[in-house]
Amino acid sequence: MxxxxxxxxxxxxxxxxxxxxxxxxxxxxxxxxxxxxxxxxxxxxxxxxxxxxxxxxxxxxxxxxxxxxxxxxxxxxxxxxxxxxxxxxxxxxxxxxxxxxxxxxxxxxxxxxxxxxxxxxxxxxxxxxxxxxxxxxxxxxxxxxxxxxxxxxxxxxxxxxxxxxxxxxxxxxxxxxxxxxxxxxxxxxxxxxxxxxxxxxxxxxxxxxxxxxxxxxxxxxxxxxxxxxxxxxxxxxxxxxxxxxxxxxxxxxxxxxxxxxxxxxxxxxxxxxxxxxxxxxxxxxxxxxYLERLRAGLPELPAARRARFISAYGLPAYDAALLTDEKAIADFVDAAVALSAPPKSVSNWTMGELLRLLNERGLSPDALPITPAHLAALITLVESGAINQNQAKQVFAEMFETGKEPALIVKEQGFAQISDAGALEAIVNEVVAANPDPAARYAAGEDKPLGFLVGQVMKRSGGKANAPVVNAMLREKLRGG
Amino acid sequence: MRLSRDEIAHVALLSRLKLTEEEMAQFTGQLNAILDHFAALTEADTGDIDATTHVVPMTNVMRADVQRPSFAPDDALANAPERAGDQFKVPRVVE
Incomplete structure (x- = not known):
């Protein structure tokens, strides 16, 4: 046939x-x-x-x-x-x-x-x-x-x-x-x-x-x-x-x-x-x-922009395509990166949270509730260790709702992460004292109990402890560094 | 160029005009007389003249993209044979 x-x-x-x-x-x-x-x-x-x-x-x-x-x-x-x-x-x-x-x-x-x-x-x-x-x-x-x-x-x-x-x-x-x-x-x-x-x-x-x-x-x-x-x-x-x-x-x-x-x-x-x-x-x-002037004034078009997101930002092709689908989103990413935020973080937040929330609410990307400066500031708070990843997600949701600055949200919600060793020391000591068996096994060279111990510190700190700092402190305390 | 009775019937249909046979004959004669009159133009030597679509030597007349006041609906509908609320009411044409 x-x-x-x-x-x-x-x-x-x-x-x-x-x-x-x-x-x-x-x-x-x-x-x-x-x-x-x-x-x-x-x-x-x-x-x-x-x-x-x-x-x-x-x-x-x-x-x-x-x-x-x-x-x-x-x-x-x-x-x-x-x-x-x-x-x-x-x-x-x-x-x-x-x-x-x-x-x-x-x-x-x-x-x-x-x-x-x-x-x-x-x-x-x-x-x-x-x-x-x-x-x-x-x-x-x-x-x-x-x-x-x-x-x-x-x-x-x-x-x-x-x-x-x-x-x-x-x-x-x-x-x-x-x-x-x-x-x-x-x-x-x-x-x-x-x-x-x-x-x-x-x-x-x-x-x-x-x-x-x-x-x-x-x-x-x-x-x-x-x-x-x-x-x-x-x-x-x-x-x-x-x-x-x-x-x-x-x-x-x-x-x-x-x-x-x-x-x-x-x-x-x-x-x-x-x-x-x-x-x-x-x-x-x-x-x-006249035509040449108009041509020169054309914005970067989708295919060129996607190629640039791959080459200049090191993003995977799939991510680059998703981020350049809508011009407003691609503009947002470029502006956040221009504020010195790492492209990979900007990409992750934009795809994972911003697009998800826009989609959930049925909102148009033409009227974004947050600015690139909001996201850049949030990423800085995470990278400096002021807040952890879970807190950052809550801050993102809050700034998406209210348009407030992330630093203000962190302050209002008492989200600030405890990174200060002095403030964490008491909690770490309590956790070690209350869990002698896992502490001893970790001290003896077994790695597995570390996660449990860190989790206990997080719990007692109300989720505010800076996990990498706690890790380092436990290692120092139980294994001598 | 001569228009036939069928061409007149076709143009009448396109214009949604219902013509009697007498009117058809009458307009065929009148339109052909007009075409004959303009046929005189074909005798002019236009060998040196570029084809044109417009008689006024002007190009690029434009206005700025600025809104200006529109009619109030009552003014827009002033000539409507019939209205329903603020809409024109017309016989339904099934496309």
Missing amino acids: VDYEPVIGFEIHAELATASKVFCGCGTEPGAPPNTHTCPVCLGLPGALPVLNVAALEYALKVVLACHCDVPSPAIFERKNYYYPDLPKNYQISQKRAPFGVNGWFEFEVNGAMKRVRILDIHLEEDAGKLVHPQERGAAGVSLVDYNRAGVPLLEIVSGPDIHSVEEAEAYMIAMRRLLRYLGVSEARMELGQIRFEANISVRPVGSATLGTRVEIKNLNSYRTVIRGIEYEVARQTALHRNGERVAQETRLFDDARGITLAMRDKEEAHDYRYFPDPDLVPMRFTPE
Whole structure:
């Protein structure tokens, strides 16, 4: 039997994190009451004139440059014409024949190897309004429209059909979302619809170079639904091919509840968008100097940062990947190390405590409750012997909750470790006197009782004794050093 | 370039316009007359002129990313044929 392989391309839509909309001054905050972010421009009232938001342009160009695209000159805006109530103008301002970026590529890691996909096109457009279709009785045949989202800048990133497995598909989505967040151009929060995925899928016999008829799947609102949608679609198309049936070129919706894709009811004519240059918006030309300045201003990107965490900080590849997944966390690590904290300790605390607590509380790494200075100070307290590891964990939890300085927490909670030999001597003497047998065996050269004796000292000191100091004292006392 | 009756029907569908056969014939004639009029432009010698997408010799018109006041919902909805609360109420279109 012939084996088939999937051929997958992605269209990723990401809302750009500008303060105002792409062609007008309305706000972009999600969750505002309906129709409170509208004006003559985004409602398409007669005579209103759109003017491009410079931040939306720069954000778009940052992605274009990070994806190694060529920038057409001039780049132009065009009208994509269609009639649907989510667009008050009956056209969407978009880019078609000369978008901001073409012919680029993007590399990401899949199972330890680098994978490169072509980026065919990156264009800037305006998001549409939001339609709700009320389900209650008496609301049949009615839709309600909120135009707050209409005109929010939307970047569309179109990949080549270069992805051949669900693993590659998932890695691509995660890496592209990470890139957008590193560049600071989109929060890309999936639950808010700030990043949306559409996959074009076909299958072909393994080894064949031709492309099969492709099907576009929409309604993919999480990595998981994308993967399930792709798996279903690949199986469906493979079965059609094996039965000698034809795959229809169509758009299908993923039905999350049933885990299947369904053909959308739409007429072929609906895809005749009659693009033409928007006479309201003038062409855009960029000098090489301007583009070079933007390129030079790009932050260190995820792959480079991960490599640096391995080479400069001596961290294992797994740790480096985990710490550079979110830019805010990687920034935190860099800042703590810059405060002279040892990278390995910073890494351990960040992975073991910070990420765990963020995860437990469902908190975003964009708003960390502690600063790098907090962590550096805590590490210094441990290294100087002022507190022990167990106490430090409690201090960390407390500073995560309250944002207090670690030294203050240590003082308030009476956590300070007893390292002073004078203060420990009485306790050590008591423990030796109360446990003559283990003390004698240790003195005679048996190492095992030492742990027990140290434990007894810790117990009597309320966990505050400095364990290495106690070790040394017992050795000195029972074995003469 | 001549528009056929079928092309007019297609454009009417895209524009969600319901035209009678008489209107179809009428608009086919009118639109073809307009196209004929503009066809005169094809006689101009444009061999030395670069293709352009815009008639005004301007580029890179932009605004700062600053919020400006939006409409109050009542103003936004002033022209709405129907409303439900602060939302536009429209016939449902199944996509």
